[in-house]
Amino acid sequence: MLLSNIAQHLKLQFIGKDLEVDSMNELALSLPTQLTFAINKKYSQELEISKSKAFLIMDALIENLPKDSSYIVCPDVSISMAQVTKLFNKRPVEPQLPPPSIGDNSIIDTMARVENGTWIGSNVIIMAGAYIGTNCVVGDDTIIYPNVTIYRDSVIGKECIIHSGTVIGADGFGFSHTKDGEHIKIYQNGNVIIEDFVEIGANCAIDRAVFNSTIIRRGTKLDNFIHIAHNCDIGEHCIFVAQTGVGGSTKLGRNCVVSGQSAFSDHLTIAPFSTFSARSGVTKSIEKSGGVYSGFPLMNHREWKRLQVRIAKLND
Amino acid sequence: MLLSNIAQHLKLQFIGKDLEVDSMNELALSLPTQLTFAINKKYSQELEISKSKAFLIMDALIENLPKDSSYIVCPDVSISMAQVTKLFNKRPVEPQLPPPSIGDNSIIDTMARVENGTWIGSNVIIMAGAYIGTNCVVGDDTIIYPNVTIYRDSVIGKECIIHSGTVIGADGFGFSHTKDGEHIKIYQNGNVIIEDFVEIGANCAIDRAVFNSTIIRRGTKLDNFIHIAHNCDIGEHCIFVAQTGVGGSTKLGRNCVVSGQSAFSDHLTIAPFSTFSARSGVTKSIEKSGGVYSGFPLMNHREWKRLQVRIAKLND
Amino acid sequence: MLLSNIAQHLKLQFIGKDLEVDSMNELALSLPTQLTFAINKKYSQELEISKSKAFLIMDALIENLPKDSSYIVCPDVSISMAQVTKLFNKRPVEPQLPPPSIGDNSIIDTMARVENGTWIGSNVIIMAGAYIGTNCVVGDDTIIYPNVTIYRDSVIGKECIIHSGTVIGADGFGFSHTKDGEHIKIYQNGNVIIEDFVEIGANCAIDRAVFNSTIIRRGTKLDNFIHIAHNCDIGEHCIFVAQTGVGGSTKLGRNCVVSGQSAFSDHLTIAPFSTFSARSGVTKSIEKSGGVYSGFPLMNHREWKRLQVRIAKLND
Numbered sequence: 001m002l003l004s005n006i007a008q009h010l011k012l013q014f015i016g017k018d019l020e021v022d023s024m025n026e027l028a029l030s031l032p033t034q035l036t037f038a039i040n041k042k043y044s045q046e047l048e049i050s051k052s053k054a055f056l057i058m059d060a061l062i063e064n065l066p067k068d069s070s071y072i073v074c075p076d077v078s079i080s081m082a083q084v085t086k087l088f089n090k091r092p093v094e095p096q097l098p099p100p101s102i103g104d105n106s107i108i109d110t111m112a113r114v115e116n117g118t119w120i121g122s123n124v125i126i127m128a129g130a131y132i133g134t135n136c137v138v139g140d141d142t143i144i145y146p147n148v149t150i151y152r153d154s155v156i157g158k159e160c161i162i163h164s165g166t167v168i169g170a171d172g173f174g175f176s177h178t179k180d181g182e183h184i185k186i187y188q189n190g191n192v193i194i195e196d197f198v199e200i201g202a203n204c205a206i207d208r209a210v211f212n213s214t215i216i217r218r219g220t221k222l223d224n225f226i227h228i229a230h231n232c233d234i235g236e237h238c239i240f241v242a243q244t245g246v247g248g249s250t251k252l253g254r255n256c257v258v259s260g261q262s263a264f265s266d267h268l269t270i271a272p273f274s275t276f277s278a279r280s281g282v283t284k285s286i287e288k289s290g291g292v293y294s295g296f297p298l299m300n301h302r303e304w305k306r307l308q309v310r311i312a313k314l315n316d
Numbered sequence: 317m318l319l320s321n322i323a324q325h326l327k328l329q330f331i332g333k334d335l336e337v338d339s340m341n342e343l344a345l346s347l348p349t350q351l352t353f354a355i356n357k358k359y360s361q362e363l364e365i366s367k368s369k370a371f372l373i374m375d376a377l378i379e380n381l382p383k384d385s386s387y388i389v390c391p392d393v394s395i396s397m398a399q400v401t402k403l404f405n406k407r408p409v410e411p412q413l414p415p416p417s418i419g420d421n422s423i424i425d426t427m428a429r430v431e432n433g434t435w436i437g438s439n440v441i442i443m444a445g446a447y448i449g450t451n452c453v454v455g456d457d458t459i460i461y462p463n464v465t466i467y468r469d470s471v472i473g474k475e476c477i478i479h480s481g482t483v484i485g486a487d488g489f490g491f492s493h494t495k496d497g498e499h500i501k502i503y504q505n506g507n508v509i510i511e512d513f514v515e516i517g518a519n520c521a522i523d524r525a526v527f528n529s530t531i532i533r534r535g536t537k538l539d540n541f542i543h544i545a546h547n548c549d550i551g552e553h554c555i556f557v558a559q560t561g562v563g564g565s566t567k568l569g570r571n572c573v574v575s576g577q578s579a580f581s582d583h584l585t586i587a588p589f590s591t592f593s594a595r596s597g598v599t600k601s602i603e604k605s606g607g608v609y610s611g612f613p614l615m616n617h618r619e620w621k622r623l624q625v626r627i628a629k630l631n632d
Numbered sequence: 633m634l635l636s637n638i639a640q641h642l643k644l645q646f647i648g649k650d651l652e653v654d655s656m657n658e659l660a661l662s663l664p665t666q667l668t669f670a671i672n673k674k675y676s677q678e679l680e681i682s683k684s685k686a687f688l689i690m691d692a693l694i695e696n697l698p699k700d701s702s703y704i705v706c707p708d709v710s711i712s713m714a715q716v717t718k719l720f721n722k723r724p725v726e727p728q729l730p731p732p733s734i735g736d737n738s739i740i741d742t743m744a745r746v747e748n749g750t751w752i753g754s755n756v757i758i759m760a761g762a763y764i765g766t767n768c769v770v771g772d773d774t775i776i777y778p779n780v781t782i783y784r785d786s787v788i789g790k791e792c793i794i795h796s797g798t799v800i801g802a803d804g805f806g807f808s809h810t811k812d813g814e815h816i817k818i819y820q821n822g823n824v825i826i827e828d829f830v831e832i833g834a835n836c837a838i839d840r841a842v843f844n845s846t847i848i849r850r851g852t853k854l855d856n857f858i859h860i861a862h863n864c865d866i867g868e869h870c871i872f873v874a875q876t877g878v879g880g881s882t883k884l885g886r887n888c889v890v891s892g893q894s895a896f897s898d899h900l901t902i903a904p905f906s907t908f909s910a911r912s913g914v915t916k917s918i919e920k921s922g923g924v925y926s927g928f929p930l931m932n933h934r935e936w937k938r939l940q941v942r943i944a945k946l947n948d
Binding site: 261 | 745781797803805857877895942
Binding site: 408465545559563599619 | 741743757759760761775777778779793795796797831833834835851853855856857869871873874875886887892893910911940943944946947
């Protein structure tokens, strides 16, 4: 898409050489072919070293742009960014793509749907009512139970088990907010990657990334009702017990164990081998690996147990 | 339905002129053509000014009935009311109705089901595995992702996005309880109305009203796993983060922001522009708009933060 | 299956007479035809009185085996047990079984799937997108709403109502853990039994048992988003409000009332007529019936209310 066309859509002017951009990305990760954006002044330094050549930018940051940048000056970068994500959003189905490729010995139920452009490995079982969207990959020996939904562009590894009612790749929850209190959708143009040997229980929801990928790494096991928001990166061999939620862009190291009804805020980094007891509410990153935590606000598990005793004594 | 037939079904006597009633409603909202009921003495005043002409009533409230009322005296009004809701319950499907009306450029997947009596606007996309029940309305430019279920009589506005696994219009959770500890279903004969520009994440559940409507107003956005119970009224441009639940008949004003894993009791009224941090547990109505709250029991967010510091000090 | 074949699969030696075993079970419940296992020394006494004749056993427990036992000595019984569950796991579909038996006046939507080997009673309604697996039973007058998934071997009683998005019989969440931190699936070879007059709300998940059955007893009513883990036994006429979870093997007596967002740990026994207010976190068994509880850690409801007042005073 030409930057000039994007400017036209926004009814804003672009400055610099007209450029073709193939997608969008956040500032720190954007490539030379991607359109990026700087929403406020705290991004000034990141901006200076960006590899991108095309920007949505506020007036006050123009001087921080890399040399020879092309850019659109936006009165509200957050709103403009949301509007442009819509331009890059793909259609939900693309019937013009080639029919799906199905590996040896795979069984696709006649009441399941596999959309065009998708690649299914061998010995895969896809049961009645399951939906596998456009341009997905499903690895060998994976089983998709009835009424699972996998949105377009998702990648599912080998020997995975996905239980019924689970939704992989629905839109992450992202909006820009107008001064009138309306919410402008940030289209979620990334995808979900589920690595090999992952099991996902019934009625989970793993949201697609806004840009790039939400990742569940090799060997991780999710119980029922697990919510994984957009752009999370869940390490290898983690265990999530039922009704737990992880906020957007949060990253867990390998072999974390998360007990039931726990929750993580967004944008955290959690050290590997961390253990969280039931209903942990994690709002800060954890740097040291191997800890055991409880409570909300979160604390050391031992400390939490002692604290509960002290709290109970208030009733004496 | 004739009041005499209802009395017959209940094996109870009716007193007064026999009347045709077309539906049921709660006392405060019931129209002259509706059957209503007064379960206990605290409804005596509401009863006196009721517009209804037909009542299920306890003996002790007969004297409070409006003049010329027709009524059935019930030894347990709550149980009788539940039994009568069954008489007014519609069949889950009505194939005798005319085939659905589908607007221009709308795409209904061959593996989706749209039941008879339903009206679909233009540019609507209904994907594989989606179910749209009898007598529904789906507005223009709305997208219904795979494996969404929309029960009969639901109304979905324009430019809505409903993600996979979401269930709209399932029965609200209502029962009358016998002295033996059994639960008699109160059939949920109302519906759900989703206004324009609403987005609903994956695996949500918005229950149909017992009478009248559960409403999600214009521009509101729900993340995944949101539970909205029967007869809720969720104001315009609200934001609900994942795994939050709202109890029956609770009403939120516009632009409320509710963070993850929060919950609201039933029958509350929440002022507009209220903000709730993660895991808020709201058990009382809020009259003043613009507040920020936390905790369970709920308190001012600042107070809650200060309190957490004090609680932690108990461990010193 | 011959014990010698199982030993071969595990690449371990078996000692004693070769035996045919038809399934697996935990030590306390295992029958003479079942293979059982003792994972650590605390099972030594249970082992001595076991009715089983075939065992997976650690070296240190051999002396506690009943006379004339056949056994496989395992360096890690937990891992071996998980590996053997896979041998007993049934295929997800068995098309070679006879077509389903459908009772009088039952309506199976053309877009629903009922697998072979299943028995459907009379006056049953199974709506579009519902999936009923192999070897299930669905009792008379039950309604299965669209997009419900019922896994193989499940038993659903009479006059049940199962709302959309609910998943019955997905695998319980059970793994054995290697020293390298990998999780070996314990295949869930039991089933789910839903007794008569049960109503289950939208988007619930009732997991199948690892061995034997997960049971929801007569007249119990579940709201939306209820998680019932493997091997639970939920008593008659219980009420579960939305977003509540019950851990594995926990047993509730009749007429318990559980308010929203509550949770129970695994392996508890809860006395009948217990009431739990919203967000109760139950981590210990309850012996005395009729109590009312709140909080996490759980306490008497009155005590909890008093404690909240005292906690709030810390801010004075």
